[in-house]
Amino acid sequence: GVTVVLHDLQPCTVYFLRVAIIRDGEHRNVSEVVSFTTPGCEPDPPLAPTLISRTKNSLNLQWKGCNDNGSKISHFLLEWDEGIGEDFKSCYTGPRKQHKLFKLSPSTKYSFRLAAKNHFGCSNFSETAVFYTSENTPSAPLPPKLKEAGVYSLSLEWCAPTNPNPNDTLTYVLEMKEAKSGLGFKPKYNGEDLSCTVKNLQRNTTYKFRIFAYNLEGRSNPSGEVKYTTRPARPGCPNKPHVVGTIHARQVTIGWDLPKDNGEMKISSYSLEVCENSDAGNLWKIIYSGTLQEFLYDDLQPGTTYKLRVFCTSPAGQSRPSDVLTIQTPALPPESCSSQPLHSKTKGRDVNLLVPLDKDYRQEVIRAVGLECLRPASCVFQAVNIVGVGMFGGTAKVTTPGTVPAMVPMLQEVENKVPAKQSSTCIAIRWEEPDCHGSQITGYNIEYGDKKIVTVKRVTEYVLKNLQPNTTYRIRIQAINHYGLSPFSPSIRCKTKPLPPEPPQLNCVVYGHQSLRLKWGTVSSKKSRAIFISYNLLMEDRSGRFSVIYRGTDVTHKVQKLTEYTQYKFKIQACNEAGEGPESDIYTFTTTKSPPTALKAPKVHPLNNNCCEIKWETLEPIKGDPIVYCLQVNTGKKAHQIYKGPNTSFSFSNYDANSRYRFKVCAGRQYETFNGLQELWGPYSPSALFSTYKHHSGHDKGSGGKGKGNHSEKGEKCKVGFALIAVLCAVAIQFFSFI
Structure with missing residues (x-):
């Protein structure tokens, strides 16, 4: 005999076999069909449980059934690690497919695994599933505090909420609205830092702020609202002054207009400066300071060129000087008393001058009066009188010494100056040029980061490059002239953008x-x-x-x-x-083949010789893929596959009397892959009932019958007994007749 070992069989399944003997490729003998049933075993491992819902103190889990391998699953075993990472312990045993755990700790990790049991034993455990309970939302933080107010920005800082969950990573959302505006709050910052600088604000304007704290469960209540105001800016420079009326030999009236930009503050005073066009250089002195916008300058010299300019002052600071107005006084005959230079530079209010007089007078010491509030590298003209004589001569010129530049009055970051692709490594800044104090500014030192210094030319904008992404830099600046370095400006804090993120998997x-x-x-x-x-x-x-x-x-x-x-x-x-x-x-993914549609219930036709024929509808090939069919019979206890192949009918024989059989069929799509022939099955059809119970008349109900046996088991046995006696009597009569 020949022995064949069959592999990859399903537990508790009926299989039908027959043997074909082929001789010379033509003669073929086929054996009778024999059947056998594989024994059952423990269930397959189930899928891991899934999470339905969660709270801070509970987890609600559910799971699906698995292949029972011939014995109905009696119950499931759910185990967990209790959130402390130790060995698994049982937390539920029973037939349900859902379980809710209570009295858990917030924001805690719990691990679960699942097994199924039937008559033959317990399955292996599923893969481990990990779930977390919810966190508490954070409490409301305190209102943000003002760290520094700028002209166009406000720097704020805040503290983390009290008693936060130690496992929380909090993020903060700072919201702002203009105090006088009817618009609502809008977010201005979102991140984990405890400070930020809100930029591009209006000057001398009040804003309201509030802050929220977030964790993974949601946001806190808002903090209290606070108001902070930006600083006003220095006023812009006025336009070039103008002459009012006629220029006389010794006097002229000069007027000027309001500046176009007052820096959001009222102008408190104007200052008119004059510079005589002489060989002494570009030296300026203040000849008027006040609130008027006109000044009668009556200390002129005939036939002399004068340069005039004006600047204004507000509580926020002093503007730059205006453009220069140049005038020429008409000439007159020279006077007897001429001006002479000072013997030395002045440091006080009064200075002594030596004035040459007529030959009948000795040289006398004269005193210049009213020299006050001198600025570095400025010129002052003042009438003098001769001590003890009471006569006034001409004018004298006093030059104060030059010095280092004034502090840079304004430094700020320029938003949207740097292209987005460079914003991770670059910061653009701008500043106002300070007073030069007698020597033209030649450049600037910019200090940033870890006291790195870059020197630039005489510009008022610059882009710092090669910076670290997502990093805050402290920046300040000082001006340079012939006399040296100005003091550093107040520092500002600017942050580079983070790098654009890498793509995820x-x-x-x-x-x-x-x-x-x-x-x-x-x-x-x-x-x-x-x-x-x-x-x-x-x-x-x-x-x-x-x-x-x-x-x-x-x-x-x-x-x-x-x-x-x-x-x-x-x-x-x-x-x-x-x-x-x-x-x-590039990622490439392929859609699956579509399965065949569900078939209608098959039709059962009784035949002679304890046989019936099952037929079902035909499906056309799907895109060239052939269709096969699987026929299944259910006798009330188990389902068995009795046919698989391309035919659309099957003869079922050797069925038992007084039984019910339910047949259902499904279609499968066959296609080739590199792994060989594959099959994709559609859903099973509705079932068709075939009953072998008899009526009182003894006729078979046939296909799909719903009749029930009307004879008791005892009656059926009596009928069989009488039939057997009749057969024996007939045999006996034939035997004795033959004798």
């Missing part, structure tokens, strides 16, 4: 014949919540170009209306405030 988590569900990143990433990462999902079109099919912050997307068994190509791109990151490599 793209996966397909659900394959369908008309859709693909894609997933990337992780929804529980605290970092992504803090810096607002969004994603662009791109898909290749028929022309070979990639276009965006999804844009947003979700980490899953279902691509629909696809064609079965077709390759589709995708790319993923992450974005943050620094811009769009690089596109990923």
Whole structure:
């Protein structure tokens, strides 16, 4: 005899066998069909439990059944680690497929695994599933405090809420609205830092602020509201002064206008400066300071050129000087008393001068009066009188010494000056040029970071480059002239943008014949919540170009209306405030083949010789793939496969009397892959009933009958007994007749 070992059989399943003997390729003998049933065993391992819902103190889990392998599953065993990472312990045993655990700790990790039991034993455990209970939302933080007020910015700081969960990573949202505006609050900062600088504000304007704290469970109540006001700016310089009326030999009236920009503060005074066009240099003196916008300058010399300019002052500071007005006084005959230079530089209010007089007088000491509030490198003209004589001569010129420049009055960051692609490594700043104090400014030193200094030319804007991404820099500046370095300006804090993020890994988590569900990143990433990462999902079109099919912050997307068994190509791109990151490599995913549709219930036709025929509908091949069918019979206890193949009918014989058989059929699609022949099965049809119970009349009900046996078991045995006696009597009569 020949022995064959069959492998990969299903537990508790009926199999039908027959043997064909082929001789010379033509003669074929087929044995009778024999059947056998494989024994049952313990269930297959179930899938891991899934999470239905959670709270701070509870987890609600559910699970699905598994293949019972011939014996109905009696109960499930759910084990957990109690959140302390030790050995697994039982937390539920029973037939239900759902269990809720109470009295758990907030924000705690719990692990679970599941097994199934039947008559033959317990299955292996499922894979371990990990779930977390919810966290408490944070308490409301205290209102933010003002750290520093700028002209166009406000720097704020705040503290973490009291008694936060030690496992929390908190993020903060700072909201702002203009105090006088009817508009509501708008977010101005979102992140984990405890300070920020709100920029691009209006000068001398009051704003309201409040702050929220966030964790993964949600946000806190808002803090109290606070008001802070930006500083006013220095006024802009007035226009060039103008002559009012006629220029006389010794006097002229000069007027000027309001500046176009008062820096959001009322102008408190104007200062008119004059410089005589002489060989002494570009030396200026103040000849008027007050609130008027005209001044009668009556200390002129005939035939002399004068330069005049004006600047204004407010509580926020002093403006730059205006453009220069140049005038020429008409000439007159020279006077007897001429001006002479000082013997030495002055440091006080009064100075002594030596004036040459007529030959009948000795040289006398004269005193210049009223020299006050001298500025570095400025010129002062003052009438003199001869001591003890009472006569006034001409004018004398006093020059104060030059010195280092004044402090830079304004330094700020320039928003949107740097392209988005460079904003991670560059910061643009600008400043106002300070007073030069007698020597032209030649450049600036910019200090940033760890006391790094870069020297630039005489400009008022500069872009710091090669910085670290997502880093705060402290920046200050000083001016340079012939006399040296000015004091450093007040420092400002500027932060580079983070680098555009790298693309996440793209996966397909659900394959369908008309859709693909894609997933990337992780929804529980605290970092992504803090810096607002969004994603662009791109898909290749028929022309070979990639276009965006999804844009947003979700980490899953279902691509629909696809064609079965077709390759589709995708790319993923992450974005943050620094811009769009690089596109990923190409990912290729293939839709599945579509399964055949469900068939109608088969039809059962009784035949002679204890046999019936089952027929079902025919399906056309799907895109060239052939269709096969699987016929299953159920006798009330177990389901058995009795036919698999391309035919649409099957003869079923050797069935038992007084039984019910239910037949159902499903269609399968066969196709070839590199792994060999594959089959994709559709759903089973409704079942068709075939009953072998008899009526009182003895006739068979046939296909789909619903009749029940009307004779008791005892009656059936009596009928069999009488039939047997009749047969024996007939045999006896024939025997004796033959004798």
